[in-house]
Amino acid sequence: MTEAKSSPIPAAVARIPGSKSLTNRALVLAACAIGTTTVRRPLISEDTLAFAEALRTMGTRVDRAEDSWTVEGTSGDFASLGTVWCADAGTAARFLPPVAGLVPRGFSFDGSDQLRRRPLGPLLGALRSLGAEVWPTDGHGLPISVKGAPQQLSGPREIELPSGLSSQFVSGLLMAAPLARGLTLRTSDLVSRPYVDMSITLMADFGVLVDEPEPGVFVVPDQPLRSPGVFAVEPDASTASYVFAGAALTRRAIRVDGLGRNSLQGDLAFVDVLAQMGCSVAIGDHTTSVTGAQLPLRGGFTVDMGEISDTFMTAACLAPFADAPIRITGVAHARLKESDRIAAVATNLRAAGVRVDEGDSWLEIHPGRPQPARIDCHRDHRIAMSFSVLGLRADGIMLDDPACVGKTFPGFFEEFDRLFRDPS
Known part of the structure; x- marks a missing residue:
């Protein structure tokens, strides 16, 4: 990493x-x-x-x-x-x-x-x-x-x-x-x-x-x-991707304790994608920190996220805020998760006015200014949490089924608000 x-x-x-x-x-x-x-x-x-x-x-x-x-x-x-x-x-x-x-x-x-x-x-x-x-x-x-x-x-x-x-x-x-x-x-x-x-x-x-x-x-x-x-049990690295992505969009510094270079979870490699986007990443023995860069994020690259496919949606919701398109590949199996995640991400981003191209195993997201949209979560916790990241920099992003986050993180919205929306 x-x-x-x-x-x-x-x-x-x-x-x-x-x-x-x-x-x-x-x-x-x-x-x-x-x-x-x-x-x-x-x-x-x-x-x-x-x-x-x-x-x-x-x-x-x-x-x-x-x-x-x-x-x-x-x-x-x-x-x-x-x-x-x-x-x-x-x-x-x-x-x-x-x-x-x-x-x-x-x-x-x-x-x-x-x-x-x-x-x-x-x-x-x-x-x-x-x-x-x-x-x-x-x-x-x-x-x-x-x-x-x-x-x-x-x-x-x-x-x-x-x-x-x-x-x-x-x-x-x-x-x-x-x-x-x-x-x-x-x-x-x-x-x-x-x-x-x-x-x-x-x-x-x-x-x-x-x-x-x-x-x-x-x-x-x-x-x-x-x-x-x-x-x-370690903290969940897939779930940590949402707060790390929030740091990327808000220029804040976020640290997760209990996740370090010897983590058992491959999804911690999501921070490599954030580094490609220009964020500052620090990985220690038992902690990982991400600090956001000035927007726009760095784009213009292709990344194979097949081995960390539970986090590709998080990256996709950052991509509209990059300075060039970002192409995500290797995620064909994501069509067989809680939802067809490639189609769900593409459809919801398009509903927000973002240009997305897609194939069987890939999608490419172009820079854009997301507009208000109602997000179809498909009862999929990761769709709901990923598009909550998009909502940090886009007004009017509404989830049709926010309760679906209970599948893996019942307290997600409270923690997200504490980190990114609370004035305190």
Whole structure:
């Protein structure tokens, strides 16, 4: 990541909640492990609460306190206590069916209409190749039923997984693989690689070392997951992108503590994009600061955001304030998230009078002066938060569904106002 000298402007410290990606990975690994795990500073949001409740329906005890959750590991001895409701949580729908496919019980999974539209086909195909029974047999998404029988696996111990639609398919299978007493997973077209690296790092914390003898081939050894006792969750780097972007537009200095050069989260690399736009970035061992530059921001470049695609919308909402077009590439898989994010960003920016060109995997945003517009959030938290950044420099930006930020950051608007709108 880029590092630059910080500005003498005193930095305001942003209060960023815990990482959703780390929280839900820690929960599923703790549930599969031997022993009890305390997850400190977890994200408490609609998605993580849904994930914890889904684990309870699978027979895992999860006790919640204000600043920590305690998970009693099952060692793979899960129980089916009803239909596992995933709500809107994509991680629940991608991480929990692999667990079900590798234990000798049957589970049913369902979720919201929005989640039902998100594809699971490659993951379900991989589970079938391991000998799990999946209904409906021609299904490509929720609702599904999964039954696994590890003692009688008929499929190969080495499987292939097309992973161009979502890295969560890979993460889900890797984290469940210790329940199958080892597995070799060959991937193709892997997107969002930093999230897979995150899963592998957390597995090491739980005592299982994943080998990668060649790129995209992952070997999980025959050994059980064991609780580390305590796992501490970092602030969410994807969420931090909004306050860092706010600094870019307001010439303020914003600091996030708990995110530094050794962060497990690839999305911290968003600050590299801000550095390209002319912002001052300082990354320390345990903190990251961004100070905005004078407008217009620097444009006229192309950036591949495929590995940090959850932040491409934040960059897109900064781009109208640059001095030349900015082209964002490598984000085709973002069309299959909570919404078609490429189309949603392009349509909403055009509604605000900004010129946007787009293709299957890219979009190019031209400089412009955004006009008042009603933003269609598509029930997508990241659309709502990204366009809140746009609203810092554009009057009349109204969100049709501001409450959707509760998926990952229930207190987003209060914190955003504190940092950027409060006169104090």
